[in-house]
Amino acid sequence: MTRKDDGSQSEVVVGEGQVLSGNFHLATVVFRRALQLRAGARPRVDPGRHKLGHIAFLEVTAGAVPWEIGAL
Secondary structure: OOOOOOOOOOEEEEOOOEEEEOHHHHHHHHHHHHHHHHOOOOOOOOOOOOOHHHHHHHHHHHOOOOOOOOOO
16 A cells, blocks of 8 residues: 655755745745736746646746745
8 A cells, every 4th residue: 555645745946046836835826826827927937828827836936936935
């Protein structure tokens, strides 16, 4: 029996020096980018026929969107 990876221990590396640790962090960055796209920002990857959430995901994982973690 194999165990399904839920992604909780994985990291998505985007751009130079940018690492998204965990699904929550990835989802937060993607969600904020999707809001920007909905407000009229131009896509930084080929949007094809994808919806805004998927376009945002493609941008973040391709490293096309710069981001940083601020202090709380």
